[in-house]
Amino acid sequence: MDILKRFCRDENGATAIEYGMIAAAMALVVIGLWTTFGPAVGRLYADVAGAL
Template structure:
């Protein structure tokens, strides 16, 4: 009977759930930010390396 009560208390215990949820949110957001920065860097690299770009022509001597 004591084992059943202990297991029931464990299942109903929600302490620490908020910390885990915040940790998951931070993880997902950081993955999105890292992916976005990578795509932005690729776009900037293409912008400065495309010979037909007006930006490249403006900075060329």
């Protein structure tokens, strides 16, 4: 029973999981922005390249 209590209180690795969740959330935001604004940015670059 004592081993189970120590296991439940052990927080080693919790920080790595939290950082992983933050990285996953950031990736979702970047993918969402890319799909939303990607075509417009591509057209902008094409217009600038054409003007040069």
